[in-house]
Amino acid sequence: MKSIRIGMAAVVLTLTLTACGNSESGSGYHVNQDKEAFPEAIELYNTQRCLSCHATDLEGNMGSKSNLSQIGSKLTKEELIQVISEGRKMMPAYADQLSAEQIEMLAEWLSTKS
Numbered sequence: 001m002k003s004i005r006i007g008m009a010a011v012v013l014t015l016t017l018t019a020c021g022n023s024e025s026g027s028g029y030h031v032n033q034d035k036e037a038f039p040e041a042i043e044l045y046n047t048q049r050c051l052s053c054h055a056t057d058l059e060g061n062m063g064s065k066s067n068l069s070q071i072g073s074k075l076t077k078e079e080l081i082q083v084i085s086e087g088r089k090m091m092p093a094y095a096d097q098l099s100a101e102q103i104e105m106l107a108e109w110l111s112t113k114s
């Protein structure tokens, strides 16, 4: 009886792992690809609503001005910190919601996008 139960557990585990594998193997660029190098920044991007306006591929949902896919070649890290802190037009200011360290981590990561 015991070996049958272990066998069942193995099947369930295999199915679970396969399901996870499939859901992550999307095509194209995805911010989660940077998760290993910039874990805090990606966590913030995904949880602080950046994602909803700038999209998972960083190309933006709000017109060309919200495209961050090559932002590292447009803005310096200091300029990135300034935009995220103070906002601009439709872009909300984050100075009251995030710490200076958190904003810097986002700027550090975005400055690698070029």
Ligand code: HEC
Binding pocket: 044, 045, 048, 049, 050, 051, 052, 053, 054, 062, 065, 066, 067, 068, 071, 074, 075, 080, 083, 084, 088, 089, 090, 091, 092, 094, 106, 110
């Ligand atoms: C409500 C939607 C919205 C949210 C939420 C949002 N943004 Fe933006 N963001 C925009 C828009 C729209 C622009 C373009 C502003 C303009 O017209 O100049 C922008 C611009 C920017 C820019 C400057 C782009 C450039 O080319 O100069 C950066 C950097 C940026 N956002 C980063 C972030 C980060 C990081 C977060 C999360 C902490 C975030 N944004 C959250 C809408 C948003």
